[in-house]
Amino acid sequence: MAGIDHTHDSSLRSWVPGADGHPDFPIQNLPLGVFSPADGAPRAGIAIGDRILDLPALLAAGLLSGEAALAAEAAAGAALNALLALGAGPRRALRVRLSELLREGSADRDRVAPLLHAASSCTLHLPARIGDYTDFYVGIHHAENIGKQFRPDNPLLPNYKHVPIGYHGRASSIRPSGTPVRRPRGQSKAPDAAAPTFGPSSRLDLELELGVWIGPGNDLGEPIPIGEAQDHIAGYCLLNDWSARDIQAWEYQPLGPFLAKNFASTISPWIVTPEALAPFRIAQGARPAGDPTPLPYLRDETDQAGGAFDLRLDVLLTTPGLRAAGLAPHRVSASNARHMYWTVAQMVAHHTSGGCNLQPGDLLGTGTISGPDRDACGSLVEATLGGREPIRLASGEERRFLEDGDEIILRAHGVREGFATVGFGECRAVILGAVA
Template structure:
């Protein structure tokens, strides 16, 4: 399998407490992020078990050399953009050296142990400065579910299977996991009302997405071919692209979402590298018979053979009542990245085919990833059929859309026989009431 090396060995063990078998961050993962201790400035770190390894301190200690040191030097600022820009070579060298330093039996254990911080005592930040954010719509079951509510006999518009649909979003309101989200206010119009009203959204929703971090960019006017797109991807995260459905229904024609989306997006704070996800790459699922063949600029043999991912996705909800009763989060849905109709490489290629330049730290969203079944919906508007059929929770409550105090949790996990399972860390946020 392409990209598999000794760092993926399922038998590899770490000396770091609780790292072996960790649901998200065993030694086979080693994601990158930004953290701070107490009131200190953000600094680069690597998640391992329930700890964070201080990357700049590792460099100062003289434990890195060559391309690995070059990667760490690029991560000495308050964001990882320069490291993302370096591309795969230095990133792979850093991963290999980190794996060696954190494995059981390494002679440098005592020196490295001094550079670990307990994750519980750290604050996590956005891993990079996000210059631009683009949201795609590649989850075909989500597109069909939404379209069916408006066009039961013809849910997909004619362009969907020919072009990766997307729109440019707002980067300034993206926040890391744990930061609360304020219920937005905006215009909405009931179907039987003569005029719109202004106030807090009453149909607040989440969207289960995969985030894609851009590494090396491209020059303005120079498209990135599909076959070369993987070299421009620096990693992945979870993305909750919160949506005010009532505001969206009133404003989206003719230009698409605006206030219904730009109030907040939440991402998981760790960048899961392409190298860590190598065991979970799969062939792009074949298109149903009769679907159009992608145009040549979107078609690459290697991408079709291994450009998709097999990642389990979960959405959980914690309501104030569940929290007060000490009940576990209620799992609303379980989906999988297999349900993406277009690959990440096709998204990058289409984004740049007209000459648009991407820059290190840009973020792409896949759009909501839903499965074919009712319990695999990546948003409440699908799971409740537009609010007509509420979900019943373990506490006896019902939910059509999110209420104040609700907390949404997204999780992702790669599972494959013969390999260690890895996760993304949680993407979670509590909904606060609207500004008075």
């Protein structure tokens, strides 16, 4: 598990304008991504303040050596899968070297400065080729809130506290932040209707999640032990796993969601490394006393002591009415990653316990992360009690579910006294009308 070192020092300053105190990308973060400069091909980059450092150009300039150079060499091309596959050693070496090059007083400042691009002039892409995508259900307050709408007296099913629940989703429809989402069409059936109908979803919803990038994989038939799971995690992002609630309610039995989920998922484009998030690790506290002890293959004392995260999670909504009136986005939710009932290591250990082989660039979703209070709901179906109590906006509009032209913005930040705030960058998308 990544520890705290000199790269986390809150007194570190960068010579890159605007990096110090940046809400997401100070020198203590240095996330990985893939970008295209104006009129340029996609390539690996590092976010620092409002700029992106060209990683291949840095390597070509002879400013990297050893394992740091190995990491940059693996990042050649338009996807970071080969870099993710290298594991923690080269990734950490690259982080240390980048911190040296970008800090105030660096002797190489004049050689590095020309390799920076203004982020506003660049296009961001998916950081890796996503071979497989698995969505979990580890936000216990979300599970309870949804369960109460269907089973008021027994919201959690018996298996929830024994096994990390998950299902396999669609990787081909995952898109980076800023890509519009087309309202899906599908079958749905009103409770009082005699038969289903086909058409655009009228109960389109968001889901506030963290995404987990897999680094080194495992061989088919060879499970990853819980104590080694952290070695297979390359980083984190934000994930909005959009959901068409009306389509889902009709189709999910007996095999689970299908068209209700496969039309789009949106991720923030930067991979925030485990090293950057080391200051925000906390003990697993979402499992209260008296709950079942995890089976041995899911229990590791080190993971229980520091496998969870204290990350602030925010959901913001803008609408045509809010934008026309010049009003700020409406805050739908203020949640925290500490509300995950299962750790990421437990997700990885369970995923592979039957012999499934994970591969570099696979993406896991945590499932919706809601808090215990009404203002911490990570989806509209919770926040509006299934649409019965609409959200009222400063523009005079109301929202039970998302309407065409609405835009959802997800944000995440690690905030801890004595350390620089580290963010993920935004995960946002606007809703377009369904195909006619």
